Amino acid sequence: MSRQAEPRWDPAQYGIFSAERARPFTDLVERIRAADPRRITDLGCGTGALTATLTERWPDAVIDAIDSAPEMIAKARAHEIPGRLAFRVADVTTWRPHQPVDLIVSNAVLHWIPGHPALLPHWAAALAPGGHLAFQVPGNQNAPSHTALRDLCESPRWRARLSGIGAQTVLEPAEYLDILHRHGCTVDTWETTYTQLLTGDDPVLAWAKGTALRPILTALDPAEAREFVDDYRDRLRAAYPPTDHGTVFPFRRVFVIARRKSP
Template identity: 40%
Template sequence: MSSWDAAQYLKFGAQRTQPSRDLAARIPLEQPRKIIDIGCGPGNSTEVLRQRFPQADILGVDSSPEMIRAAAQAHPEMRFQLCDAGTELGTLDRDFDVVFSNACIQWIPNHPKLLREMMQLLRPGGILAVQIPINQKEPIHQIIQALAAGEKWKAHFPSPRIFYQLTVSEYYDLLGEITDSFELWETVYMHAMLSHDAIMEWYRGTGLRPYLAALTPELQQEFEKDVLDGVKQAYPVQKDGSVIFPFPRLFFLGER
């Protein structure tokens, strides 16, 4: 997979950060002393946790050296370290009051194993707090996948992207197996984008990355043009010129 670009990711920092604010606000602890942010990215979600729990010792971890460098530079008052949540959670402490993860685990396989390992990082009474994008059925994803599987482009994408998200029903059953106390909810964020090009700019930082990484710069431009043509068809322009970009996200909390 290509390296992450922190500057590209943060071009829509306010919109990307809002779900972490909403998730942090629902954590039912008054004064957690030790928190880990798994998949901290450039530190925007970790900063949300610091604002919500200023007395806590907070550690941000991510598998991307680029993201960790950006986080440490932007937030020198907090701690950040490299850690691949898919393989290295066992190397971390196991006495956190909050294990927090915002828009990260969709990139990691085997969620039954992953969520059990995340829960094991908590002390008894600690809270697991997770947000996952669930926009696989949204037009932007359908457009990209159809293009990647079509005659023009399929030779460039021999391995289609795998979506590791489970269904809401599967997460419910999984959480029921690892905790007696949990809740799930879904929020659809209606982002008002300035143009169709802005939707493309958003997706260059996340969902388009695996596809663009497989192409030469010239082919990247051509593929993006084909995606943009589809985006213009799928997302109507509002009276004020804005384009509404719906973005569904699943949240859950579970107690150790």
């Protein structure tokens, strides 16, 4: 399973739309029917603010949270609770627990990993009998925000530098169901399109700077990045024109909750 170069993350930029980014996580966790998990792992915890809410939902659990971005973990450590919630830098693709886990949560992470469906059997096998795996991924790879980004990366100006960088792979809900069902799980999967109203100057660009643009901005020098962003801004303005009350930005998400069957 190959990985593209790790993007440099900016926790402040990512946090600009924190309420909108939190909503899918909240909706995912509300559907988890785990009564009293004792061991929880958050794979790809980001800044840790959402992970910390799991301590309120399951106050008796011990939570291990990992992320590959040192910038995110540095921010997350402000949420640590000794003996209950710990954050560390680690790669979710090579993560293996020392003992079975009652609940694995992964929020908006898997789409960054080429070949990520191959991880799911390993994660399902890491669950204790009756344990849950819950994840959500963006399903908007065919939205104008992403098609414009791909078109720009593949344009003559940028193809040699950026072809394939930041490419994301997301399956359809039924495909995730099939994989996890074949590996001993009962599966609940669904999709939701959030019709988000964003405010501010070029808000869709600001959103993308926190996520989809990170690999491109990492690959370019500052002058190149300004040129690329200026072109991308024009394309986003055409695709998402502002209204009197803000900019409408629909965002599709795919949700999966799998429960490992008991013997």
